Amino acid sequence: MDVAEDELPEASWLRFFGEELRLMREARGLTLRELSAMTTYSFQQISNVEAARRTPSEALARELDRALGTGDRFQRILKRVLANPYPDWFKGAAVEEQRATEIRIYEARVVPGLFQTEEYTRAQTQWMQPRMPVGRVDSVVAGRAARQEALAREQGPYVWVILDESVLRRPIGGPEVMAAQLERLLLEAEKPKIVLQIVPLSIPNHAGLDGSFTIWSYSDRSDVVYGDGWHSGRLFERKEDIAFANLSYDLLTAVALDPAKSLDLIRTLVKDEYST
Structure with a gap:
C-alpha cells in the first residue's frame, strides 16, 4: 500500500x-x-x-x-x-455498529457491551475465558469502552434495549459489581435516545428464547442483524432474516414491561438483591 x-x-x-x-x-x-x-x-x-x-x-x-x-x-x-481490539468474529460487527443510526438490542444472558461497567466487563471476561492474559483482558475492556463512545456523540444512535430479567439477576462479579452495573443501566435509561425494557421471568414463552440478537439500522441502506453465539457471532443481511429479526423484536416489545416498570424492577433489585 x-x-x-x-x-x-x-x-x-x-x-x-x-x-x-x-x-x-x-x-x-x-x-x-x-x-x-x-x-x-x-x-x-x-x-x-x-x-x-x-x-x-x-x-x-x-x-x-x-x-x-x-x-x-x-x-x-x-x-x-478490521484492525481493532475486538475478537476476530466481532470485528466486522464492531464497524457496522459504529455506523448505525438506530440500534435495537435483545440480550438474554449478560448486560450488553455498550452499557457494561469496566468491573462488569472484567468479571465477565475472566469467568468466560479464565486463561486469557491480563493484558488481553485490558484490551477487551478498552474495546468495549471505545464502542460506548458512540453513544456519547451528539449524532449518536437511538438505542432500544430489551433484557431478559435473568440478566439482572445473574450476579456477575458479585453484589457490589452488579449493583454498580444496574445503577449504570438506570443512568443510561434516563438519556433521551435510550429506551430500556425488561422481559420478566413470569413470561414463560417469547420470541427471544432462540438467543440474543441486535438489529442495526442506517439512514442510507437496509438493516443488518447480528446474532451472538458461543465464542462466535454472525451478520445477517438477507431480507428474510432481517424481516424475521424485526418481527421477533416487535413481539419482544409487546411482552416486555414498559420502560417505567422496567426501571422500577431494576431499582427493586438494587435494593433487595445487591445492597451491601
Whole structure:
C-alpha cells in the first residue's frame, strides 16, 4: 500500500477501501455490474462497499483481488479496516455498529457491551475465558469502552434495549459489581435516545428464547442483524432474516414491561438483591 499503516483511522480505512475499489475498477474499464458478474457478489453489495456503506468480508476482498488482478491488495486493506481490539468474529460487527443510526438490542444472558461497567466487563471476561492474559483482558475492556463512545456523540444512535430479567439477576462479579452495573443501566435509561425494557421471568414463552440478537439500522441502506453465539457471532443481511429479526423484536416489545416498570424492577433489585 502507498499509505503508512498507522496513517488512517479505522473509518477512513473503510473509505479508502471503497476509493481504491473504484479506482481499480475504473482503471480496467469495468462498470459495477461488470465487476459484479466477475464475482459471486451482487451489484448492490459491491456498490455499498465502494461507497463505504458496507464493511467488506474477507471472501469479497479475495474475490476482488482475483477479479481485478491486484494480488492481495484488498485483503491487506481489509486487515486495516478490521484492525481493532475486538475478537476476530466481532470485528466486522464492531464497524457496522459504529455506523448505525438506530440500534435495537435483545440480550438474554449478560448486560450488553455498550452499557457494561469496566468491573462488569472484567468479571465477565475472566469467568468466560479464565486463561486469557491480563493484558488481553485490558484490551477487551478498552474495546468495549471505545464502542460506548458512540453513544456519547451528539449524532449518536437511538438505542432500544430489551433484557431478559435473568440478566439482572445473574450476579456477575458479585453484589457490589452488579449493583454498580444496574445503577449504570438506570443512568443510561434516563438519556433521551435510550429506551430500556425488561422481559420478566413470569413470561414463560417469547420470541427471544432462540438467543440474543441486535438489529442495526442506517439512514442510507437496509438493516443488518447480528446474532451472538458461543465464542462466535454472525451478520445477517438477507431480507428474510432481517424481516424475521424485526418481527421477533416487535413481539419482544409487546411482552416486555414498559420502560417505567422496567426501571422500577431494576431499582427493586438494587435494593433487595445487591445492597451491601
